Amino acid sequence: MKVLLFNGSCNRNGCTYTALKEVSDTLNSQGIETEIIQLGNKPIRDCIGCGGCRNMTEGKCVFSDDIVNEVIEKAKTADGFIFGSPVYYAHPAGRLLSFMDRLFYAASDVLAFKPAAAVVSARRAGTTVSLDAITKHFTINNMPVISSNYWPMVHGGQNKPDDVKQDIEGLQIMRTLGLNMAWILKCIELGKQSGINRPQIEDKIWTNFIR
Numbered sequence: 001m002k003v004l005l006f007n008g009s010c011n012r013n014g015c016t017y018t019a020l021k022e023v024s025d026t027l028n029s030q031g032i033e034t035e036i037i038q039l040g041n042k043p044i045r046d047c048i049g050c051g052g053c054r055n056m057t058e059g060k061c062v063f064s065d066d067i068v069n070e071v072i073e074k075a076k077t078a079d080g081f082i083f084g085s086p087v088y089y090a091h092p093a094g095r096l097l098s099f100m101d102r103l104f105y106a107a108s109d110v111l112a113f114k115p116a117a118a119v120v121s122a123r124r125a126g127t128t129v130s131l132d133a134i135t136k137h138f139t140i141n142n143m144p145v146i147s148s149n150y151w152p153m154v155h156g157g158q159n160k161p162d163d164v165k166q167d168i169e170g171l172q173i174m175r176t177l178g179l180n181m182a183w184i185l186k187c188i189e190l191g192k193q194s195g196i197n198r199p200q201i202e203d204k205i206w207t208n209f210i211r
Contacts, residue, residue, distance in 0.1 A: 001031075001032050001033065001079045001080075001185050001186075001189065002032070002033040002034065002035070002077065002078050002079055002080075003024075003027055003032055003033070003034050003035075003078065003079065003080040003081065003082060003181060003185070004034075004035055004037060004071070004074060004078045004080075004081050004082070005020045005023065005024055005034060005035070005036045005037065005081075005082040005083075005084065006036075006037050006039060006071075006081070006082070006083045006084060006096070006099070007020055007036055007037065007038045007039060007084050008039055008083065008084055008085035008086070008092065008093045008095060008096030008099070009039075009084070009085065009086045009093060009121075010040075010041040010093075010095070011086075011159050012038050013161065014086070014121075014159045014160075014161055015086065015121040015154065015156040015157075015159065015160065015161050015163070015164045016084045016085060016086050016119070016120075016121045017036070017038075017084075017161070018121075018154070018156075018161040018164040018165065019084060019119050019121055019154040019164060019170070019171075020036055020082065020084045020119060020174075021036065022171050022174035022175060022178070023082060023117075023119065023174045023175070023177050023178040023181075024036055024178070025178070026174070026175045026177075026178025026179060026182070027178045027181060027182055029178075030178070030179065030182035030186075031182075032181070032182050035074070037067075037071065037074075039067060039095055039096065039099055040067065042066070043066070043095075044066050044067070044068070044095045044098045044099050045063050045065075045066060045098060045102070046098045046101065046102075047061075047098070047101040047102045047105055049105075050062060053102075053105060053106035053107075054106075057106075059072065059106060059107055059109070059110070060072060060106060061102050061105075061106045063102070067099070068099060068102045068103055068106070069106075071099075071103060072103065072106060072107045072110060075103075075107060075110045075111060076110050078114070079114060079115075079185055080114055080115040080116065080117075080146075080181055080184075080185055081111065081114065081115075081116040082116065082117045082118075082119060082146075082177075082181070083096065083100065083116070083117070083118050083119070083134050084118075084119040084120070084121070085118075085119075085121070085130060085134065086120070086121050086122070087120055087121065087122035087123075087125075087126040087127055087130045088126075089126070090125065090126030090129050090130070091126065091129060091130055091133060092120065092130045092133050092134055096134070097133065097134075100134070100137050101137075104137050104140075104141060108141050111141055111143060112141055112142045112143065112198075113142050113143065113144075113198040113199075114143060114144075115143065115144045115145075115146050115181060115184050115185060115188070116137075116138045116143045116144070116146065117145065117146040117147075117152060117177055117181060118130075118131050118134035118135050118138075118152060119152045119153070119154075119174065119177070120134070120152070120153050120154075121153070121154050121155070121156060121164065122153065122154075122155060123155065123156065123157055123158060124155070127151065127153040128151055128153075131152065131153070142201065144184060146177060146180050146181045146184060147177075147180065148173045148174075148176040148177040148180060149173060149176045150169070150173050151173075152173055152174070152177050153170060153173070154167050154170035154171070154173070155167050155170060
């Protein structure tokens with residue numbers, strides 16, 4: 001089993017990475033393979049709602065000049081996902097949201113029914129709003145949301161990972177998140193072995209609120 005963890009910060013080894021690494025190490029201790037994917041500091045395009053991923057490129061984004069399509073391929077064989085972000089102006093990093101919008105629009109079938117979690121890092125405030133913005137991607141796509149013993153956040157100064165290492169409650173939240181993710185993944189695997197498969201859902205019904 002494998003979990004992909006996404007670092008939405010421009011800082012490769014900053015506060016967000018420190019939180020994700022704590023989760024990753026815990027997953028590894030439970031026999032779960034992990035990969036932390038750095039989104040980098042180059043521009044990531046927004047989704048333009050063209051529908052090309054569904055009509056022309058068969059589950060790939062029409063834009064191929066950034067990391068999105070590479071991640072779609074990795075996601076096909078992954079079992080769970082964790083999306084991490086710093087908090088900017090009480091919201092997640094714009095690059096992470098652009099990345100997630102395109103990933104979920106192009107590859108919703110690849111992600112569906114696989115557990116996911118959000119992790120955020122802030123100097124002070126804006127954490128719960130940011131968690132909500134990230135988590136909404138999961139709850140629109142039939143994905144189990146993994147929780148912890150508190151909202152999954154850590155606190156530190158601007159790009160000061162040593163501050164995060166002093167947030168002993170935050171680090172415990174990350175470890176608990178990792179344990180919970182590992183437990184759910186193992187339960188899903190045992191379910192499959194017992195013949196319990198993902199639900200067969202109805203075709204989506206679309207309505208517009210226009211009279």
